[in-house]
Amino acid sequence: MSDHDPGRHASTQVDDGRRRLLKAIGLGSGLAVVSGGALLSTPAQALRTSARIVIVGAGAAGVAAANRLARALDGARITIIDSRQRHLYQPGLTLVATGIWKPSKVIDSNARYLPRSIDWLQDSVAEFDPEASRVLTASGRSVDYDYLLVTTGLKVDYDAVAGMHPDLIGREGIACVYDTPEHAERSWSMIDEYVGSGGVGLFTRGPGGIKCAGAPLKVAMLTEDLARERGSRQSLQMVYNSPGDGLFSQPDMDQFLKREFPDRGIRINWHHRLIGIEPELRRASFATPEGTQRIDYDFIHVVPPMRAPDALARSPLAWQDGPFAADGDWLEVDQFSMQHRRYPNVFGAGDCVGTPIGKTAASVKAQVPVAVNNLIDALRDREMKASYNGYTSCPLITGRGRGILVEFDYALNMVPSFPFINPYREHWVPWVMKDRMLLPAYNAMLRGRI
Numbered sequence: 274m275s276d277h278d279p280g281r282h283a284s285t286q287v288d289d290g291r292r293r294l295l296k297a298i299g300l301g302s303g304l305a306v307v308s309g310g311a312l313l314s315t316p317a318q319a320l321r322t323s324a325r326i327v328i329v330g331a332g333a334a335g336v337a338a339a340n341r342l343a344r345a346l347d348g349a350r351i352t353i354i355d356s357r358q359r360h361l362y363q364p365g366l367t368l369v370a371t372g373i374w375k376p377s378k379v380i381d382s383n384a385r386y387l388p389r390s391i392d393w394l395q396d397s398v399a400e401f402d403p404e405a406s407r408v409l410t411a412s413g414r415s416v417d418y419d420y421l422l423v424t425t426g427l428k429v430d431y432d433a434v435a436g437m438h439p440d441l442i443g444r445e446g447i448a449c450v451y452d453t454p455e456h457a458e459r460s461w462s463m464i465d466e467y468v469g470s471g472g473v474g475l476f477t478r479g480p481g482g483i484k485c486a487g488a489p490l491k492v493a494m495l496t497e498d499l500a501r502e503r504g505s506r507q508s509l510q511m512v513y514n515s516p517g518d519g520l521f522s523q524p525d526m527d528q529f530l531k532r533e534f535p536d537r538g539i540r541i542n543w544h545h546r547l548i549g550i551e552p553e554l555r556r557a558s559f560a561t562p563e564g565t566q567r568i569d570y571d572f573i574h575v576v577p578p579m580r581a582p583d584a585l586a587r588s589p590l591a592w593q594d595g596p597f598a599a600d601g602d603w604l605e606v607d608q609f610s611m612q613h614r615r616y617p618n619v620f621g622a623g624d625c626v627g628t629p630i631g632k633t634a635a636s637v638k639a640q641v642p643v644a645v646n647n648l649i650d651a652l653r654d655r656e657m658k659a660s661y662n663g664y665t666s667c668p669l670i671t672g673r674g675r676g677i678l679v680e681f682d683y684a685l686n687m688v689p690s691f692p693f694i695n696p697y698r699e700h701w702v703p704w705v706m707k708d709r710m711l712l713p714a715y716n717a718m719l720r721g722r723i
């Protein structure tokens with residue numbers, strides 16, 4: 274049962290809460306949440322070195338790492354490889370896809386954030402050759418390194434859903450929050466249309482590790498909230514299709530959502546993994562324990578499975594067996610040090626790593642200082658001391674103006690940053706964070722400042 278009641282928050286309470294929020298941020302605990310828990314700093318004095326360091330992937334993790342390394346090292350030859358010019362603030366895509374933000378708000382450029390002292394090779398890595406400490410690019414260049422930092426993010430595996438293609442987003446009732454800002458905007462037009470016309474709405478979630486596992490849930494809850502606000506809720510039959518028997522990995526939040534969804538009239542189909550769509554017929558196929566089930570829909574939120582980008586997945590750097598190989602050929606790092614388990618001059622951070630928890634910008638913020646500091650310690654031939662505790666955080670938006678700030682670690686323990694907010698109840702603070710505070714904090718993270 275939701276205990277949110279907007280009317281309950283008298284303006285004096287809000288003002289008081291705001292003051293306490295700002296105070297907490299000023300004190301640093303809030304910074305931990307918007308910045309991912311670990312407030313590790315890089316060494317005060319730059320280390321003189323001529324080491325060649327290659328970073329593959331200029332997303333959240335790669336850019337943040339580039340700035341930290343450039344400041345911490347004097348004389349290092351640092352190269353970042355990525356063909357992408359745009360920098361996308363992906364956490365904002367949920368707000369674009371639900372009509373709250375304009376796409377332009379999440380589009381920035383990597384050139385604004387990458388330090389001038391490093392080389393940006395606008396290319397993509399086609400092959401990793403860790404035996405030779407070398408990467409080969411799509412245009413045929415060979416780049417040698419002493420240390421490698423892998424920050425390639427992940428690949429949304431549209432091919433795993435038969436009939437699905439990103440070009441379909443924004444047509445025939447199909448939405449997907451995990452693509453470009455332009456597609457997020459088209460997803461919004463599908464949601465807007467569905468809330469107006471009603472019918473069967475299918476909400477899906479790929480199995481295994483996906484980035485921001487809260488996003489599919491947020492899309493469902495924000496759609497429901499909008500329909501209620503517009504007075505059309507009765508005409509929507511909303512069905513959330515979980516590929517397993519849970520909604521969220523953190524058990525307290527899982528319990529909350531298992532009460533919340535039925536309370537809000539969102540039916541849950543357990544063990545329903547989306548395997549195909551027929552756009553013209555508006556029909557989806559799900560793998561279930563009873564065999565393939567076909568369900569007709571008016572609207573569908575497609576969330577395909579996710580995996581390591583191809584070049585990484587087929588390289589020796591990927592997990593060769595075990596759950597992280599089966600789930601998505603993720604990068605084989607030690608979950609605490611972020612160092613590769615077989616190639617000691619390789620480190621990783623961000624969505625590409627095979628660790629039990631991660632795949633949020635909040636975990637990127639916690640992982641990058643660990644990977645960078647340990648890389649520097651390895652370079653100095655010193656014992657690596659930095660350790661990632663699995664911190665991740667998600668402002669689980671349950672409706673416009675409210676949400677739950679979910680923060681937890683490898684042990685799945687809740688690790689709340691704000692002592693004055695009950696982490697099990699909806700509150701306006703997570704909404705304000707998501708809507709106003711996380712983008713500037715993310716940009717400060719890119720610059721390696723927090």
Ligand SMILES: Cc1cc2nc3c(=O)[nH]c(=O)nc-3n(C[C@H](O)[C@H](O)[C@H](O)COP(=O)(O)OP(=O)(O)OC[C@H]3O[C@@H](n4cnc5c(N)ncnc54)[C@H](O)[C@@H]3O)c2cc1C
Nearest residue numbers: 330332333334363364398425426485623624632633634635
């Ligand atoms: C809809 C949505 C909502 C989200 N909500 C939240 C949230 O509320 N809170 C939160 O903390 N996080 C959230 N996230 C997750 C967060 O955005 C990601 O975890 C974060 O961006 C991961 O950063 P990354 O650097 O690992 O990957 P990315 O930022 O995706 O960057 C990877 C980069 O690697 C490059 N690359 C890939 N392959 C190669 C190659 N072979 N050679 C060279 N370069 C390559 C790509 O071009 C890309 O630029 C959300 C994500 C989405 C999509």
